[in-house]
Amino acid sequence: MKLTIIGGGGLGHVCAAVASSQQHCAVSMLTGHPQRWNDSVSAVDPDGKIFAGRLDKISSNVSDVIPGADVVLLCLPGYLIEQTIQRIAPFLDNGTAVGSIVSSTGFFMFAHRNLPASVPLFGFQRVPFISRVKEYGHSSLLLGYKKELALAVENHSDPELLRAQMEKLFLTPTKLLASFYEAALTNSNPILHTGRLFSMWHDWDGTPYDHQILFYREWDVASAQKLIDMDSEFMALLSRLPVREGVVPSLLDYYESHDAISLAEKIKSIASFQTITAPMKQIDGGWVPDFDSRYFTEDFPFGLKLIKDLAVENNIATPNIDMVLEWGMSKLMAH
Numbered sequence: 001m002k003l004t005i006i007g008g009g010g011l012g013h014v015c016a017a018v019a020s021s022q023q024h025c026a027v028s029m030l031t032g033h034p035q036r037w038n039d040s041v042s043a044v045d046p047d048g049k050i051f052a053g054r055l056d057k058i059s060s061n062v063s064d065v066i067p068g069a070d071v072v073l074l075c076l077p078g079y080l081i082e083q084t085i086q087r088i089a090p091f092l093d094n095g096t097a098v099g100s101i102v103s104s105t106g107f108f109m110f111a112h113r114n115l116p117a118s119v120p121l122f123g124f125q126r127v128p129f130i131s132r133v134k135e136y137g138h139s140s141l142l143l144g145y146k147k148e149l150a151l152a153v154e155n156h157s158d159p160e161l162l163r164a165q166m167e168k169l170f171l172t173p174t175k176l177l178a179s180f181y182e183a184a185l186t187n188s189n190p191i192l193h194t195g196r197l198f199s200m201w202h203d204w205d206g207t208p209y210d211h212q213i214l215f216y217r218e219w220d221v222a223s224a225q226k227l228i229d230m231d232s233e234f235m236a237l238l239s240r241l242p243v244r245e246g247v248v249p250s251l252l253d254y255y256e257s258h259d260a261i262s263l264a265e266k267i268k269s270i271a272s273f274q275t276i277t278a279p280m281k282q283i284d285g286g287w288v289p290d291f292d293s294r295y296f297t298e299d300f301p302f303g304l305k306l307i308k309d310l311a312v313e314n315n316i317a318t319p320n321i322d323m324v325l326e327w328g329m330s331k332l333m334a335h
Contacts, residue, residue, distance in 0.1 A: 001165060002056075004065045006030040006084060007075035008037070010131035011101050013140035015075055017043035018129075019169055020053025028057040028065040030088075037137035045142040046272065066091040071165075072098045077294055078105030078302030085114045092119065097162060102127045103152065103183040104190050105302035118155060122162060125150040125183045125248070128170040130272050144272030149174040150247070152183035179242045185310070187231050187251050190303025193295050195230050198324040199223035200278065201289050208286030216273035224264040227251050229320040234307060240314040291335040300328035 001024060005016050008031045020027040020041060029037060042052040059065050066072060066088050076084060081100065092098065098115065100107035103123030111121050130144035149172050153159040159176055167174035177183050196215065199222050231251045238248055257263035267273070279293030290296075304325050311318045 001025045001169075002028070002068060002070045003169075004028045004030060004069040004072045005075055006072065006088075007080075008033060008137070009075060009077075010133050010140060011127055011129065012075035013041065013133050013136075014043045014051075014129050014131040014142050015073065015101065015170075016055065017041045017051045017053060017140060018142070018171065020055060021051040022053070022169070025169065026056045027053065028059070028069070029055055030059060030062065030065045032060055033137070034058045034060050041138060041140075043131075043140045043142045046144065051142070062087055062091050066096075067093060069093070069096055072096060074098070074100045074107065076100075077298045079297060081105060081107055082110040082114065085110055089115055094118075095120065095157075097122055097156060099123055102186075102189075103180070104186045104188065104306070105298060106184075106306055108152070108154075108180040108184050109306070120156040120162070121152075121154040121180075122156070122166070123152050123180065123183045124166075125152070125177065125186055126188050128172055130276075143275075146172055148172065150177050150183065151175070152177040152180045154180060177247065178244055181241050181243050182247045185234075185238060185241070185243065185307065186248060187234050187254075189299050190307055191230050191234055192227060192251065193299045194304050194324050194328055195226040196223045197279075197289075197295060197299075198327055199226045202327050204289065206288075208283060208288050209280070210286050212280045212282070212287045213278040214274070215276050215278040216267055216270060217276075219264050219267045221260045221264045224260040224267070226320070226324070228260055228263065230324060233311070233316065233318040233321050237307065237311050237314060237316045237318075240316065241310070289331075291331040296328060296332055296335075300325060300332060304328065 003019055003025055005012055016027055019025045037058045039055045044050050057065050097120040099122035107123050128149055129142050132141040134140050151174050153162055156162050163174055163176050255266045257266050279290045279295040280287045281290040308325055
């Protein structure tokens with residue numbers, strides 16, 4: 001497989017290392033910083049397993065790495081997806097599959113709007129790995145795997161073949177979804193991140209914190225309850241769309257919990273989440289929220305906003321989602 005990865009964040013780094021470590025895959029990178037990339041890349045998982053390989057091509061020029069690719073994988077924040085699709089569109093070969101490592105920030109909507117209907121599309125419901133960059137362009141940390149991946153495929157002559165390829169590529173059992181809605185709509189980052197941020201900081205008075213909050217390890221019952229309330233509205237939306245019951249489980253079901261107390265305890269206890277910090281920046285006197293972080297620039301205007309727009313189209317009342325979205329967007333506009 002000739003795979004081109006677009007994007008140099010944590011997921012781009014880990015996916016490049018995992019894919020290039022496999023002999024059946026030749027990996028190229030499209031990046032705005034080709035001079036910062038080494039042609040050898042690696043990732044290490046929590047058990048110390050090292051994935052290492054060499055990149056075939058590294059370039060900032062679309063014409064260098066898109067023609068000839070069998071699969072193009074976007075590992076990008078939501079605000080870059082549409083413009084990137086527009087950039088690569090003229091260079092795609094017939095039959096090249098274009099996909100996104102996560103679909104909840106508008107990938108399918110942008111692809112439908114900017115690519116011919118004949119282009120094979122795919123997108124994951126959730127990201128395959130918890131990922132962090134260690135040394136940019138060279139090494140990364142694979143902090144956690146998923147038990148199973150869910151993949152939506154459109155316009156492909158053999159969806160089962162693509163599913164099997166992705167399963168092999170990402171070392172995780174992968175199932176096919178019935179529609180792009182089942183991948184594009186998730187209560188992961190767009191609900192979980194935004195609800196937690198709102199609960200932490202909607203009444204913040206500007207006083208610096210004495211430490212950088214651990215996003216998951218310090219999870220509280222109020223944050224869990226906000227998630228449950230938002231998720232209830234989200235599940236009502238799913239009931240109006242071509243989404244099969246249970247394909248997108250409620251957050252209580254996903255985290256095997258039954259109320260806010262058990263949900264908070266479950267989230268706090270997940271081993272792979274223990275070291276993940278809240279989006280904050282250090283100033284004189286302590287730590288303050290970083291309203292310019294991707295938690296804000298990604299999950300509010302692309303993740304939660306997509307859910308809100310669909311709720312409006314389908315006449316679903318979303319008072320909790322509205323409250324959180326309005327607060328998050330106000331912070332974005334103020335910063």
